[in-house]
Amino acid sequence: MLGGTFDPVHIGHLRSAVELCEALALDRVHLVVNRQPPHRATPGVSARDRLAMVAAGASDTPGLIVDDREIERDGPSYSLATLESLRAEYGEHARLVMAIGMDAFRHLAEWYRPEALFEQAHVVVIERPGSSFTPSAALTALIEPRRCDSIESLMVKPHGGFLHLPLPNPIKVSATELRERIDSGRSIRYLVPEAVERLIVQRGLYRHGGSAGR
């Protein structure tokens, strides 16, 4: 699972999902769209529009699943509830992985019941250029006992491990940068799939004061 607000989805998310799928030999990666992220402001663009962008961006990419289960659920989008629901779907023996970028990982110890996440899935952290940091004591205590030093040692179990996984093509783009670009009329070409750019233009998303976001 790779969860996010996807506000909007971009090539950093999509390329990471494809590379995760390959590196860990996963059957599929669920792109789970948050309805109401617990740790940040509710996005200005509706969950339905963000889901539509993820669907347009992922399109028919092998292995990518556009997942609306958090949108269909009431209340804050706790990852624990999402993992429990994936676990119920795939069964107790399936190897489940929750992948997060380095920026989100920084705050993992502050998430809802962080230890319980490891009872459902492995946690794999992927690089984001410019997001290195010194982990807090709480984060260190959470991950160190669970750290694995290779993909093989992680994937022998169905859950419970932690792995720092450098991907071959880290991409610096962020949704914040894209929102700013669109709002000020600058180009987002090639930073999102063409179909996502088309949807943004058609629905007039992220434009407050700027001219057409192309």
Ligand code: ATP
């Ligand atoms: P924002 O700029 O609004 O914070 P974002 O670009 O970080 O958005 P999110 O939807 O918050 O996008 O990210 C979902 C998940 O994808 C998070 O775990 C995040 O760390 C990860 N992620 C986002 N962008 C990248 C990227 N360029 N490379 C790798 N991981 C990324």
